[in-house]
Amino acid sequence: MRKILYALSSSVIGFGLAAGLAQAEQLTIATVNNGDMIIMQKLSPEWEKETGNKLNWVVLEENVLRQKVTTDIATKGGQYDILTIGGYETPIWGKLGWLRPLDDLGADYDYGDLLAPIKSGLTVDGKLYAVPFYTESSFTLYRKDLFDAAGIKMPDQPTYDQIKEFAAKLTDKSKQQYGICLRGKPGWGENMAFLGTMINTYGGRWFDMNWKPQINSAPWKKAITDYVDLMKNYGPPGATANGFNENQALFSTGHCAMWIDATSAAGRVYDPKQSQVADKTAFARAPVAVTPSGSSWSWSWNLAIPTSSKKTDAAKSFIKWATSKQYVKLVGEKEGWVAVPPGTRKSTYDLAEYQKEAPFAATVLKAILSADPSKPTKDPVPYTGVQFVAIPEFQGIGTIVGQQIAAALAGQQSVDAVLDTAQKQVEREMKKAGYPK
Structure with a gap:
């Protein structure tokens, strides 16, 4: 009887360890070699420490990124768990069923804080298929x-x-x-x-x-x-x-x-x-x-999850972290307020620190909101x-x-x-x- 109990307890402990290990994921993220993304890579150990997950970064020149990501998603290659894609690709790929919807990042994500025209451009048939990392005019x-x-x-x-x-x-x-x-x-x-x-x-x-x-x-x-x-x-x-x-x-x-x-x-x-x-x-x-x-x-660089990824929950966790109000403040505190990702959240432009350090903020916001893709x-x-x-x-x-x-x-x-x-x-x-x- 003792042997049976020992065997059962050992298997439970082993299962617990396996479950603990299974929760830690290694995600592959493809991104462009722009300054904002280099900062995201630099600060990502904060998320890794919080979650136990690891990121494998594939940082590419813009034309190369587009070519590799487009090929992978069209062939369902499954090479990447998180993609950096533009406002051009998002609605097209979302409609084709190549991307996971991102409407369920939680009430604390504050979707209402995202700039309305940018959010609208990433939405197809009422579903949001990417979230903005930074936006520009x-x-x-x-x-x-x-x-x-x-x-x-x-x-x-x-x-x-x-x-x-x-x-x-x-x-x-x-x-x-x-x-x-x-x-x-x-x-x-x-x-x-x-x-x-x-x-x-x-x-x-x-x-x-x-x-x-x-x-x-x-x-x-x-x-x-x-x-x-x-x-x-x-x-x-x-x-x-x-x-x-x-x-x-x-x-x-x-x-x-x-x-x-x-x-x-x-x-x-x-x-x-x-x-x-x-x-x-x-x-x-x-x-x-x-x-x-x-x-x-009118352009946005966004984070999205291809349907070919098998690590959706961990990918959503990173995307939520990297496009949150808290991330904006982290960049401001660690890298300087002029370096925060622009054009995504209304709350960014309400920050006194950002207004003080970024004389261009109001002009940039006005340019982003005034660009009209319909005319x-x-x-x-x-x-x-x-x-x-x-x-x-x-x-x-x-x-x-x-x-x-x-x-x-x-x-x-x-x-x-x-x-x-x-x-x-x-x-x-x-x-x-x-x-x-």
Whole structure:
């Protein structure tokens, strides 16, 4: 009898230990190599300590991340438990059933605190398929010391003609000082994110109401010609290799008089630990040309769980932690208030510490809330999305066009030639996909 009791008690203890071990999970998280995500990785041991779980980080350059994550989720590869995905992918993948709903993170998560337009963009048929880690629009960062020295003044919202004038006056290549830095690295989320807004405000659009591509239209040619001229005359060398991170490094080390890019850059450029020009930087709204429609983008980086993950509960625990009010305060206390993830929670903008340390906060919030994906262009269009077209095919066609424009920027072909080629390529892709539907 004693032997039986001992055997039973041993098996119970063994089961208890096994259950305890089973509760600790190792999660694989795929994310982009942007500053906010690097901070998330740095602070994640706090969550690991609280839960006993471990994170395996796969940190990738933006274009590579998109390619790997898209391939894995489409093939149900199950390589990742947590994905960093954009506001473009979330509704498409949610509708396809590739993502777990995230409506059940608990009452203490305070869903009502999430900015309404961002939350809405991540929701399909009443279900939330990702939660925002940080959100951005676009604006113009500039060196106020260089503007003052040149006797010129940046308006609250410059025109692209003014941007050209300023860039010409502020370029001094002998000092490696460039009038403007803009994205040149090809990709639908790299050069085309910026160029999408430039094309919009020049009066262009991706498609007419019958889904006919408009890439070799007059507004596109004017916008891309001005972009190439700006970059060739007043931009840094090798611009086709420069995306968001590369331009941030150039601006932060004093090589750019102006930089039109994501509002999320503000926290890093204003952080003296990361930027040599933190006390010399000012900001204005994104430039306009013939229309204000679609002149600044609307984008969110979000955390999501693929349906192929077998570790949903642990993944939800991390996502809840990393997008909570408490995480915002943790970043502020550990990394500085300028470094907190922007554009996700209303409560962030109510924090006195954030208001004090982040002079850009109100401007960024206004830009995020004013971007209207439902009316991105001067002329009517059959799609939503400011710097992207919210259809599954855009990931491919946006990159095709981005590669063509990079060829023009590199001087390999004329603007007219690359846009004519891109027009034919996109017409072919859209026909293959069955448009108009």
